[in-house]
Amino acid sequence: EPEVTQTPSHQVTQMGQEVILRCVPISNHLYFYWYRQILGQKVEFLVSFYNNEISEKSEIFDDQFSVERPDGSNFTLKIRSTKLEDSAMYFCASTQNQGRINQPQHFGDGTRLSIL
């Protein structure tokens, strides 16, 4: 069964450094998402992306965050200047067709980001 893959599985970065988290969504999917989960807390929506632009974003997704789909397969989340509170699991998800808006989302297994 096709799956969403995320790399790296664990990223350790110094505070203030830029970090890029990578995701390869399922190949025929058109809608892409990033969520995060701080240790012991709920999964939180960050951003959704369709047709090479942001569809929706949450209050968490401030100017330090950006997303892009640079090559038609990868979907990346960049944090420009990381803060300690950015430490979390980051999950990428994709869905096939937003025309039927209640399609299930397929999640990757996440990247654990640790900010030192």
Place this chain on the structure above:
Amino acid sequence: DAKTTQPNSMESNEEEPVHLPCNHSTISGTDYIHWYRQLPSQGPEYVIHGLTSNVNNRMASLAIAEDRKSSTLILHRATLRDAAVYYCILRDPSKNYGQNFVFGPGTRLSVLP
């Protein structure tokens, strides 16, 4: 946001049925009810979703109350692999489109051998 209420935790014995309840009294008429689960150290995994009628798939069944203010996820025979946090989720009704799930704390299911 439409909210859901689930018990914090439940326990089940292996090979017995499990009924996981969810209350969603503020659900809107077009919201689907989604269930996902999260196994330890993994991302959320789709389980099932429905609108009004009961739904069955290979993983579980979803029983939706007639007034849609509550639903129950049914695992017919729990296995050790079913130990996870189960999330009952409604589509964010403040969005005109998009499927930005609002996750609650979910129900942590423990399965005893």
